[in-house]
Structure formats: structure tokens, C-alpha cells
Amino acid sequence: MKFDYKSSCFDGYECNDSYKFHDECGVYGIYSKDENINVAKRTYYGLYALQHRGQESAGITAYDGKNMECHKAMGLVSEVFSKESLDKLKGFSAIGHVRYSTAGESSVNNAQPVMGKCKLGNISLAHNGNLTNAEIIRELLEESGCIFQTSIDTEVILNLISRGAKKGILQSVIDSIQAIKGAFAIVILTENELIGVRDPYGIRPLCLGKVSGGYVLASESCALNASGAEFVRDIEPGEVVVINDEGIKSIKFGEKSKLATCSFEYIYFARPDSVIDGISVNNSRVKAGMRLYEVAPVEADIVIGVPDSGMSAAMGYAKASGIPIDMALIKNKYIGRTFIAPTQEERESAVDVKLNVIEENVKGKRIVLIDDSIVRGTTSKRLVAMLRKAGAKEIHFRVCSPRVQYPCYYGIDTPYRSELIGDKMSEYEIGQAIGVDSLIYLSKKDLLDCLGDNQGFCCGCFDGEYPISAPVKI
Known part of the structure; x- marks a missing residue:
């Protein structure tokens, strides 16, 4: 399969709402x-x-x-x-x-x-x-x-x-x-x-x-x-x-x-009010946001999080940076996973139905946009386009996980490796493809530091090192 930068989809792949790793x-x-x-x-x-x-x-x-x-x-x-x-x-x-x-x-x-x-x-x-x-x-x-x-x-x-x-x-x-x-x-x-x-x-x-x-x-x-x-x-x-x-x-x-707890439980899957193996999900996400500012500070006017799993990290980034956090993206909670658009045009507009921008909060602003991960890049590019259209002056994307370069075989619906934008491009190239002024991922070391690093975690989707032998999936 080949990545189509114009549509943010892979040739031959139905790009509906599956831009994220699906919960198991x-x-x-x-x-x-x-x-x-x-x-x-x-x-x-x-x-x-x-x-x-x-x-x-x-x-x-x-x-x-x-x-x-x-x-x-x-x-x-x-x-x-x-x-x-x-x-x-x-x-x-x-x-x-x-x-x-x-x-x-x-x-x-x-x-x-x-x-x-x-x-x-x-x-x-x-x-x-x-x-x-x-x-x-x-x-x-x-x-x-x-x-x-x-x-x-x-x-x-x-x-x-x-x-x-x-x-x-x-x-x-x-x-x-x-x-x-x-x-x-x-x-x-x-x-x-x-x-x-x-x-x-x-x-x-x-x-x-x-x-x-x-x-x-x-x-x-x-x-x-x-x-x-x-x-x-x-x-x-x-x-x-x-x-x-x-x-x-x-x-x-x-x-x-x-x-070897799945690290994505803390990044995305689990509810913020859960505690898994002694680690607060919300606290780990807040720490990730704070660490993102420490490793990649930038001058900006507001911090915004992508609902829902990016919100805790956005609060952490705002706390560490002193940049005010504001509400700019509104999520329609009444669209479930069964929302599938049949045509390319409708697939692209589906993001507009799920997420909408409060224009007065972003117009003329330099924005730090926080999300938990980038899997295919489809929605990231669409979100950036929506914010640009609403008048955002600068968009600095910060991701609370390392680049996703490998599939998961252990109960998460993930793409084949050939469908992962993180496997196809460097960090800089991804930033260019989704149209942001800068893009920074959290490193694996920084992620583990935020989780405490006092126990084992599965990070196979980041580094290809799985705790159990994995089947062939390309």
C-alpha cells in the first residue's frame, strides 16, 4: 500500500474513523x-x-x-x-x-x-x-x-x-x-x-x-x-x-x-480515573504533557488538547509552560465507532462531524496542539487544516508517545506496518505531511520516566520488541 499525502489515506484502505488504535x-x-x-x-x-x-x-x-x-x-x-x-x-x-x-x-x-x-x-x-x-x-x-x-x-x-x-x-x-x-x-x-x-x-x-x-x-x-x-x-x-x-x-x-503492561493503556485506552498496576492513568498523562514542554519548549498563546485522551497531557503542558490552556476543539460524543462514511469526500468530512473548532479561541493565535498519538496521520492532518481555516497563526503539534512504527498483536486493532505513517516517514516528514509548524514526539525513555519506569511495559508498537513472539504481519 502507498500513502497518499493529499488525502491522508493509504491507497486501497478505507479511512473512516479508524485513525486511532482501537480499544480492545x-x-x-x-x-x-x-x-x-x-x-x-x-x-x-x-x-x-x-x-x-x-x-x-x-x-x-x-x-x-x-x-x-x-x-x-x-x-x-x-x-x-x-x-x-x-x-x-x-x-x-x-x-x-x-x-x-x-x-x-x-x-x-x-x-x-x-x-x-x-x-x-x-x-x-x-x-x-x-x-x-x-x-x-x-x-x-x-x-x-x-x-x-x-x-x-x-x-x-x-x-x-x-x-x-x-x-x-x-x-x-x-x-x-x-x-x-x-x-x-x-x-x-x-x-x-x-x-x-x-x-x-x-x-x-x-x-x-x-x-x-x-x-x-x-x-x-x-x-x-x-x-x-x-x-x-x-x-x-x-x-x-x-x-x-x-x-x-x-x-x-x-x-x-x-x-509488561501495555504502555498504550496509560497513553490512550484506559479512563483517566483508573489506576493500573499502581499507576494513575491521569497522573501519567499529566506528566507526559509536562515532559513534552521540558524537551520541546515553544512560544505560544494557548495550549489545546485533542479530546478526550489528550486533555490531561494538555493540562500538564500548560502547567509546566505557564501558557494558558483553552477549549478549542469540541467533540461530538454521540457518534460511535459504527459511524462509517462511504465516499472519500464524506470520510474526510467525518472529522468535522466528530470534532469542531471554536473559531474565536484560535483565530490569530499560536497554538500548542496536544494529542496522545499519531497512527495513520489522517485525522491529525484534518485537525490541523480545521485549525488553519479557523485562523490559527501557528500550530505546534506535541505527541504524548513515541512514533508508532509497529503493529500490536495482543488485543488491539492496529494497522499493518505498511499503513503506519511513523514507519514511512521521519518526525520532520510527518510534520510536513500534516501541515504543522513543528512536531515533537515524546521519546520512549521520557515515556517510561513518566510511567515511573519501576516495572515492565510492552512498547512493541514503538520499538518492535514484544514480550511474546509475534505472528508475521507486515
């Missing part, structure tokens, strides 16, 4: 024997808080001691569930999922949680992440007679667990997750337990909370807050937690466990 998925689970706890509603609140992690589909499975019921559909959490549908999900345990497809097509058939029945009884599973050996395992399972109803990795895990039923649920789960490779945070609902699993490198986040009569598992701590749970701790890399009537039990399944 969000999982939630709850187990409580307190009769005053409505597990379906708590799960609903948790998924609402995790909506930013997936906006294609949502689902909840609940168990009441006799029946395991699941309700899922395409759409936002508020669209999928009603009071009536939640009232049907009765029980003392539940799991939930919000999805953005990274493996398998976007359809209700691939919505999660997935359910099955085996010698262990009813079982339901929800998964955030991506398996790098899923196709190989699927082929082996199909050759042995397994039938798949979906095209997602999650059903591969479910089939592996069901095949080991004679060993008991816990041993079957451990054997299954030792067979898979990739990044994953998994919640599993059985007739007796709620089980949580985090991959050996902790690439995808998962945390534990406490509620009356039991515990909660969630992708981010913001979901604990939203569902009335108290944060206890993060699930460790290579850890399985089993929650039942006896309390909570922890098992380490991977001797080679080593924390």
Missing part, C-alpha cells in the same frame, strides 16, 4: 451471596464504566444456582440492556463484556460472553486480549471433532477448558491457559465459582475489588468505583484467582511471569 475489550465479573446485591445491575454499571473499551456489542451472563442465563446484542451497553432484560438475569454471580473486535468479524454471533455446557456443567467466559496461536489450536480442535459457533479466540479457550473437564475446573483452566499464547484477561463463570486469569506478562489489565458478600473482577478500577466495589489489588501476571463460597484463592500458573 472490557470484562467484568462479580460473585456475592449478599441478597441485597443485584449482580446483573452491578455488572451493568461496571460495563457502563468500561464502555470506552468496546462499543460494538455488550453482554451479561448470570447464574442463580440452577440456571445460567445470557443476554447479549450489538450496540452500546445502554442500547443492549433494559430494565426487563436485567430483571431476567437473576443470581449471585455474573460476568459481562463490552467488545471491540480484534479477532473475528463484528456480529452478534461473536458477541461475548460465550456459553457452553460440558461435564463441568454450565460455563460462560469473557475475554479481553488476543491469542497469537488461536488459529493453530482451533485447527487442532476441529480435527479432533470440535464444532465452533463463532470466529473469536474466546471460544477456542472455552473448548480447551471443556475438553479437560475430567481434571476438574481449576486444573482444566490452568492447563488451557498454559497452552495458549498472547495477551489475555479472562473472567470465567461456572456453577460454583467466578474465576479470573491474567496472562503471564500482564499485558492486559485486570483488578480485584470487594463488595458485600463477595468480590469483583474488572478490566479497570473505574468499573469497581462505578459498581460500588472497593479496590483491593491488581491481579498479578500469570495469576488465577478463584472466588467462591469459601472466599478467594490465588494460584500462579506461569513460572516465567514478568510484568
